[in-house]
Amino acid sequence: MRPIAQPHHHAGHSGHTGHPGHTGRRPGDSGAHDAILLAARLEFGESGYDGATIRAIAARAVVDPALVHHYFGSKEQLFEAAVELSVSPAAFLPAILAGDRERLGEQIVERFLTVWEEPHNRPVFMAMLRSVISNEQAADLVRRLLVKEVFGSLAVALGVPDAELRATLAGSQFIGLALIRYVGRVEPLASADVGTVAVAVGPTIQRYLTGEIG
Amino acid sequence: MRPIAQPHHHAGHSGHTGHPGHTGRRPGDSGAHDAILLAARLEFGESGYDGATIRAIAARAVVDPALVHHYFGSKEQLFEAAVELSVSPAAFLPAILAGDRERLGEQIVERFLTVWEEPHNRPVFMAMLRSVISNEQAADLVRRLLVKEVFGSLAVALGVPDAELRATLAGSQFIGLALIRYVGRVEPLASADVGTVAVAVGPTIQRYLTGEIG
DNA sequence: GTGACAATTCTACAAGCGTTGAATTCTCTG
DNA sequence: CAGAGAATTCAACGCTTGTAGAATTGTCAC
Numbered sequence: 001m002r003p004i005a006q007p008h009h010h011a012g013h014s015g016h017t018g019h020p021g022h023t024g025r026r027p028g029d030s031g032a033h034d035a036i037l038l039a040a041r042l043e044f045g046e047s048g049y050d051g052a053t054i055r056a057i058a059a060r061a062v063v064d065p066a067l068v069h070h071y072f073g074s075k076e077q078l079f080e081a082a083v084e085l086s087v088s089p090a091a092f093l094p095a096i097l098a099g100d101r102e103r104l105g106e107q108i109v110e111r112f113l114t115v116w117e118e119p120h121n122r123p124v125f126m127a128m129l130r131s132v133i134s135n136e137q138a139a140d141l142v143r144r145l146l147v148k149e150v151f152g153s154l155a156v157a158l159g160v161p162d163a164e165l166r167a168t169l170a171g172s173q174f175i176g177l178a179l180i181r182y183v184g185r186v187e188p189l190a191s192a193d194v195g196t197v198a199v200a201v202g203p204t205i206q207r208y209l210t211g212e213i214g
Numbered sequence: 215m216r217p218i219a220q221p222h223h224h225a226g227h228s229g230h231t232g233h234p235g236h237t238g239r240r241p242g243d244s245g246a247h248d249a250i251l252l253a254a255r256l257e258f259g260e261s262g263y264d265g266a267t268i269r270a271i272a273a274r275a276v277v278d279p280a281l282v283h284h285y286f287g288s289k290e291q292l293f294e295a296a297v298e299l300s301v302s303p304a305a306f307l308p309a310i311l312a313g314d315r316e317r318l319g320e321q322i323v324e325r326f327l328t329v330w331e332e333p334h335n336r337p338v339f340m341a342m343l344r345s346v347i348s349n350e351q352a353a354d355l356v357r358r359l360l361v362k363e364v365f366g367s368l369a370v371a372l373g374v375p376d377a378e379l380r381a382t383l384a385g386s387q388f389i390g391l392a393l394i395r396y397v398g399r400v401e402p403l404a405s406a407d408v409g410t411v412a413v414a415v416g417p418t419i420q421r422y423l424t425g426e427i428g
Numbered sequence: 429g430t431g432a433c434a435a436t437t438c439t440a441c442a443a444g445c446g447t448t449g450a451a452t453t454c455t456c457t458g
Numbered sequence: 459c460a461g462a463g464a465a466t467t468c469a470a471c472g473c474t475t476g477t478a479g480a481a482t483t484g485t486c487a488c
Contacts, residue, residue, distance in 0.1 A: 032465075048348050051264055054446060064467050069447065133397065134262050134348045168394055168403035169414055176390025180382055183347065189382035200383055200427040204418045213414040246435075268476060278437050283477065285435095 033071055035061040040068075040082040045126030048134045049079055083127055089150045097157060105206025108154075110198040112174060116182060117194065129178060155209055162213065169208040177201060249275040250282050254296040259340030262348045263293055297341055303364045311371060319420025322368075324412040326388060330396060331408065343392060369423055376427070383422040391415060 039060035043052040054075055058065040072078040092111055099107055116125055155163035155170075180186045181197075189197070207213065253274035257266040268289055272279040286292040306325055313321055330339055369377035369384075394400045395411075403411070421427065 051348060053444080055444085065446085066448080066468080067466055070466080075446065130347060133344060133393070134265060165402050165406065165414070168400050171400070172390035172394040172403065173387055173418070174390065175393055176386035176388065179347070179389055179393070180386040186382050186385070188379050189386065192379065196428065200379070200422075203421065204387070207417065208414075214410070267474080269474085279476090280438080280478085281436055289476065 032061065032063055032067060036063060036068055036071060036078075037082060040078050041123040041127060044079060044082055044131060045123035046130075048127075048130035050134050051130075054078075079127075079131070083124055083131075085121075085124065090153070093150075093154060093157070097154075101210070102206075103202070105204065105209065106198050106202030108205055109177075109201045110194060112177075113194045113197060116178065122182070125178070126182065129175075129183060158210055160210060166208050166213065169213065170205050173201065173204055173208070246275065246277055246281060247285055250277060250285060250292075251296060254282075254292050255337040255341060258293060258296055258345060259337035260344075262341075262344035264348050265344075268292075293341075293345070297338055297345075299335075299338065304367070307364075307368060307371070311368075315424070316420075317416070319418065319423065320412050320416030322419055323391075323415045324408060326391075327408045327411060330392065336396070339392070340396065343389075343397060372424055374424060380422050380427065383427065384419050387415065387418055387422070 036057065039057045040052070043057045043060060046052070047056075054068050055065050057078075058068050061068075068078065072081060096104060096107055096111065116122060155166045160166060177189075177197075181190050184190075192200075250271065253271045254266070257271045257274060260266070261270075268282050269279050271292075272282050275282075282292065286295055310318060310321055310325065330336060369380045374380060391403075391411075395404050398404075406414075
């Protein structure tokens with residue numbers, strides 16, 4: 001990754017004073033900005049960071065490649081914008097912890113799958129997953145975010161020993177599940193409904209987080 | 215992927231008659247062929263199929279990029295040669311099936327990890343894993359090979375219903391485990407010894423293959 | 429030595445990449 | 459209608475990629 005550069009963007013020298021900003025999107029606007037963002041999510045999701053090209057993204061958005069640059073500055077900044085999370089994984093923790101402790105694993109798996117299923121943020125997750133694996137630097141980000149913060153704090157909150165090991169074990173099952181089901185689309189796991197998978201995988205997570213693992 | 219082309223290789227019009235072939239490597243040979251193969255495994259393992267470049271592989275082998283081409287014909291053929299498996303996953307099945315049925319999961323996990331640990335074929339697996347994720351076409355290969363043939367036949371051999379679903383579930387745990395432990399190197403799972411991981415993950419596989427999942 | 433032939437390198441091409449700045453079109457204001 | 463400024467496109471740069479063929483070097487048999 002190169003050092004992050006500033007986009008010159010479509011703001012003069014002093015900014016957008018007196019009219020709605022670029023994110024407000026006033027009526028009559030063609031919406032190329034958002035079209036590019038959507039195309040970027042899809043392309044990054046299908047090809048990963050390195051595989052996706054500005055030109056392909058532009059073509060998908062039916063737009064000139066230079067326009068992509070004009071709005072987002074660089075490929076890296078476009079990726080960051082495309083991968084912006086709409087859901088905070090940690091936000092579900094309190095609700096899950098408050099529920100039935102014996103069905104905790106099942107509930108987490110169900111939540112995980114439900115979020116993935118949503119067509120809106122599926123490309124985002126795909127992009128993250130694919131890019132994390134092919135791009136060494138991006139790995140550290142999700143590595144710490146997902147495994148340590150989310151599952152880590154969950155394991156700690158449960159008050160069990162070996163919290164970190166438990167967190168990584170659970171994380172490994174989730175990563176693998178997403179990879180097989182959504183990226184690889186291997187049947188029959190890919191088409192199994194959320195409930196079935198939750199019942200099948202839930203006990204695994206349950207045991208990793210609260211059961212006997214040594 | 216482009217159509218597979220023939221390497222012009224260093225065999226004349228009639229082949230190597232009268233002396234050991236190119237795979238035999240007679241003494242005095244500098245061994246550039248094998249050096250390229252090793253470098254290719256390392257590069258593909260670190261960067262995936264698309265990320266690895268012929269030039270980087272050649273540099274790692276301290277060799278001219280054109281030589282790589284002369285020996286292996288194309289990048290794709292080089293990849294195929296580099297990813298040639300030295301161990302047949304299915305070969306372990308009879309031994310595992312003959313063992314204690316209640317420790318089956320643990321034994322498989324231990325076998326899986328042991329094979330991965332070996333420095334000799336670790337880069338090969340890394341290359342497979344990384345490339346499968348970034349290269350859509352290569353996915354089909356391992357998809358069918360690993361999940362369907364290996365775990366599939368295992369689940370079928372055990373005589374349980376839902377063999378395919380069970381196979382993909384087990385496969386997802388293995389993929390995730392390899393990804394976290396070897397590719398992402400997330401601690402403490404990355405440094406935990408094989409026995410510890412086998413005991414922790416074994417029951418998961420045991421249940422997916424033989425237990426109650428619905 | 430001299431020829432044959434494999435091993436290796438040099439040079440170069442065509443294609444695709446991210447990126448850039450100038451030129452053009454569009455849209456609204458006054 | 460004129461003009462300003464955003465939205466968008468054109469054309470091109472420098473670079474890296476896989477690949478190809480000619481040229482060079484090394485090595486052994488006769």
